[in-house]
Amino acid sequence: MAQVLEFKLPDLGEGLTEAEIVRWLVEVGDVVAIDQPVVEVETAKAMVEVPCPYGGVVTARFGEEGSELPVGAPLLTVAVGATDASSASPGDDGAAADEPSGGSGSGSGSGSGNVLVGYGTGAPAARRRRIRPERNIAPAAPAAPAAPAVVSAPSRPAPVAVAVGEVNGRQGPVAVVSPLVRRLARQHEIDLRGLTGSGPEGLILRADVDSAIRQTGQATEAAARTAAQPATRTAAEPVVAETPTVQVGAAAPATAERNPLRGVRGAVADKLSRSRSEIPDATCWVDADATELMAARAAMNAASGPSGGPKVSVLALLARICTAALARYPELNSTVDTAAREIVRLPGVHLGFAAQTERGLVVPVVRDAHTRNAESIGAEIARLTELARTGKLSPAQLTGGTFTLNNYGVFGVDGSTPIINHPEAAMLGVGRIMPKPWVHHGELAVRQVVQLSLTFDHRVCDGGTAGGFLRYVADCVEQPAVLLRTL
Template identity: 85%
Template structure:
């Protein structure tokens, strides 16, 4: 005999409240081991494989690929102790309850033995997972199981595993100004329906047991918009407008495409909007002769030989220059505690760098960059960039930065006024390095020129400090030997 345990979408960290199911890694009836990844989800920060803390047979999955689930919603149920796929439940048992009246999601009470408590690891995500959930007992409703309520708590029953999903209870609440039960659990879905005046009671959910998902509401919104457009093409009191337009008549305007701001795009929008609304930023910039920096990089890579290790990139050299500049101007390696009205200077440099991926712009973070040399920084940038391209960055690798380096020169542009990566205090932007006429040693020459721009929080420092930081960076670009004083 086995006990069916429910595994819920865990808290993935950093304040995330929902995730989108990208790909299921197991099927109903599969045998899973403790901490085996069972589903791949996409949050606003990264793609994450979620491991299951129970070992046993998968009896049900909740949510289709492409649907969004809030944190705490059921992901799947596992029959702990089972060795084969469970048989269907008895017809008299209601979905979501066992024949003995115990919910598959219930954990045993304190003092009772449980296969789940012994088999579950509690490590939902390494570094970000929840601990083992506290044991709790739910009240059994006699009318749902068809048996009278027990006068006293009974020992934990052993239940048959169920292949059917746990029933989603109807959520009673106000929908478009009217009261009524609706098969929807997500407050985001209900809010979206209210905003677009969609009556949830008229929708048929595509989720388990008719659960209404966000995709169902999006489809209803699209149908409503198409119906509205069709009405505008029809005369108020007569037939449709003439099929053949007159000569010179303008063609009907195409419908605007609506793209939901969610996932990485939504996270970027929220962070940049918050940065512009909270941070009084200012930008200064300078052109620098990068000819000597490029020559120094070529010498470093030539000295390593054909098989002497990875090449040092320009971005790695600029990152090393930034750490040296932040040691001289620590005001820019800080954040502002608005509640306490304090500037918090941070002890270490966790250097973020902007990386463009198919999922959008992400900012991986090189930890303790102030303790690394250019070669070490370059190797870490290369490793994190590859993880970003494959969508395998963890939330921990995308958060905690104290200063950001943005190399927008890879897009073929010279300058920009970057938006600060909230809650940091500054960002250095780097344009493309290209041959330009330049006065060198009193004569006009063709040199490798780059534009550097610094956007900074004017609360943490004034223009003098920002200008000093940027001038030091430019001096190191023009004369890399300047760095020798700090190495």
């Protein structure tokens, strides 16, 4: 006999509490294997494919694409151990036993090998029956004897359970498995016996109930509009001509568009709001002549030859300059423990860099940047940037930064006052590098000029330290040979 197991949305790590369903990878009635990805979700950190720890037939999915589910909420149910005409018992309200998300992967005891935080291998919990009181049941109506009817489906490995019982005060068989579907129908007074299911073997899905709810709502609105219309004038009533008011150049009133702050956008909003509310930040900036830096980069790439490896980017050079500057001014590679009222100076530099993607702004982190040279940093930046563009960055690759480099010059702007990436202590902003008039060796010349801005946490240091850091960065940009003293 089939055992229906409920798979809940697992904890995907990094303290995430919810995820948005981006794309279902399976349909109701599909056969899934243990650890097969069943849904693609977007968290506040990254896009993740979630594998199912059970093997069997998908009997229900919870949540439409675009909806948001909290961690621990039911994701789908799987009928395990069914190979012929057997299915979940309607006495269990169509749901699984109170199975923890860390249950076994199959009815035979084989568990999932792909362990995420919150579920994975382990023995199934004891099966308990959940009894839910039915609402809208007439107390005087005698309960008609009924036996469970099973619809056999030879073309599928597992059949659809047909729950027989009282629905909205009526008796009769209803092709529905999910308790969520029945509860939704009861709440909106939808008679499930009048619906035609779009699932396998006529199974009634949540989408069918949602469609019925929308149709009922539209009918109610139409009736309300009809009742609100003024009565038809009789022949005795005078007709008063109304002169329309025309406003030249006025646009038709538009309804304000509302977009929920969730996913990456919501995470960015929360982090920036917390940064501004907790960190007393200050910004200093300086213009620097980047002509020599651009010449040094051209020489490096020319020396590597046409097939001598990847080219060194300007961002990689600036990142290497930042690691050298942080070695001189380690106060800016720290964080503040507000509870303990302590400044925590961090031992290594994990360099974050801002990257704009179709999903919004993300900050991938180059681990142990202080141990890398410009070529190694550049290769890692290129790798992480490609993962960011395809939405495949893991939460671990987006967290743990100690200092951030923000190149907003790619947007064609010269300067900015960046907001610190909480809980870090500083961020270096880089504007566009462009030809400008500049006094060089006492004469006016056209040079490649860039504006650098440093936003820092005034709790970890004063202006002298921040100014010294920024001046060292500018000196390395203007005279790259300064870096030789730290290599």
